[in-house]
Amino acid sequence: MAAILWICGLLLATLAWADGRAVPHHRQRGEGVRRLHNVTLDSNFTVGSASGELLLDGCQVDHFEASLFELLGQTGSLTLHGGHIPRVTYASPSLDTIVVDATGLEEFDVDPTLVPLTSLRTLQISRNSLARISPRIGLLVGLRRLDLSQNRLTHVELDPFAGMPRLRDLDLSVNRILWVGVTTPGTRLPSVHNLWVSYNRLRTFDDFPEALPALVSVRLIGNSWNCAWVDRARSDIMRRGITAFGADYDCPGERQGGLCCDVTNVGDVTGAQSSPESVVELQVATNRTGASVGVRYGDVEIFL
Numbered sequence: 023m024a025a026i027l028w029i030c031g032l033l034l035a036t037l038a039w040a041d042g043r044a045v046p047h048h049r050q051r052g053e054g055v056r057r058l059h060n061v062t063l064d065s066n067f068t069v070g071s072a073s074g075e076l077l078l079d080g081c082q083v084d085h086f087e088a089s090l091f092e093l094l095g096q097t098g099s100l101t102l103h104g105g106h107i108p109r110v111t112y113a114s115p116s117l118d119t120i121v122v123d124a125t126g127l128e129e130f131d132v133d134p135t136l137v138p139l140t141s142l143r144t145l146q147i148s149r150n151s152l153a154r155i156s157p158r159i160g161l162l163v164g165l166r167r168l169d170l171s172q173n174r175l176t177h178v179e180l181d182p183f184a185g186m187p188r189l190r191d192l193d194l195s196v197n198r199i200l201w202v203g204v205t206t207p208g209t210r211l212p213s214v215h216n217l218w219v220s221y222n223r224l225r226t227f228d229d230f231p232e233a234l235p236a237l238v239s240v241r242l243i244g245n246s247w248n249c250a251w252v253d254r255a256r257s258d259i260m261r262r263g264i265t266a267f268g269a270d271y272d273c274p275g276e277r278q279g280g281l282c283c284d285v286t287n288v289g290d291v292t293g294a295q296s297s298p299e300s301v302v303e304l305q306v307a308t309n310r311t312g313a314s315v316g317v318r319y320g321d322v323e324i325f326l
Contacts, residue, residue: 056097075099081125082106088113088133108151112162116141124149132158140164143188148172160185167191171218178202180233184209193218195241203229210235220244220268226251231258242281243268249276249283 056076076097082105083090091113094100099119102110107125113133114120118141122130127150132139139162146169153174160182168189175197181204183189192214194202199222214234219227221244231237240259256279259266266280273282 075101075119077101077103079103080105085109085111087111091117112139112142114142115139118142119144119146121146122148122150126150127152129154129156130159131156132161134158134161137161138163143167145169150174155179155182157182159183163187165189167193169193170197172196174198176200180204180211180229181206181209183211183214186211187213189213191216194222195220197222199224202227204233209233212236215239217241227255230255231262231264237262237264239265239267241267243270245281247281247283249278249285252278252281252283255279 056074074097076094076099078101081102084107086102086107086109088111094114094117096116098117099121100114100117101121101123102125103121103123105125107122107127109129109131110122110127111131111133112120113136115136120142121144123146127147130147130152142162142164144167145162145165146167148169149172151174152170153176155170155175155178157179159168163186165186166188168183168186168191171193172195175194176199178194178199178201180202183192184204189211190213192211195218199219202219202222202224209229210232211234213236215236215238217234217237217239218241220241224245225248231240242255258264269280270277270282275282275284277283
């Protein structure tokens, strides 16, 4: 069955990007950039080349799946921006980069019939409504950068990332994460160098930094850390020579090691949040419209 995709609106050559990341967003540049406007794609039309970059703005499609990926031919980099794309099932053997930005995405999955998927190096899903990470994301064994910032994640299991031998950069910042960790004891992410968990709702991170033996830098600011956990984490960071970027200011409670924290007893800090089920929802603030949820840090409010 022919798949028809209407692409509407103006193409934005530059997408909004959150500040403060040590590693710049990977984007292909140079020849072969395709910008499509008011174009209809069907099963008889292919675009791009092995090194080309395709930017689509304002797509309206309920499910971007295998039949639509087939239309891309040998396109190297795909950006989906704006519009309405609530579901994406990744099904490309040749893409190097895919960006899904502000499309209202709620579900991202991977077609298991195409394994091994070694070509994709960069996956960015940002400013969307993603609340759950599919375990099949681990099939993307060629990933080097995974950016899941500015979504609605609340619980993140690191186990699916353990099978990504090239993953260097993992960005989980600006979500609603209450718990992050491994569910299988001894699980390690052997290649992750840079980790961002800033601006979430974390109190502890039990598997930090043991689950990340190659970690070089981390961003921890903008959470609700327990002070006892901060003491332990600071010791581990110094012992391993990890660079911690950023610092909290105007803390409503204590401030230790550059991080806002509180001294509330959460039991055994090394195990108080050892599973997603043990997480207790934190009190948050809402903006005036009631449409977004945010967290208040002193005089600073962050709305997701």
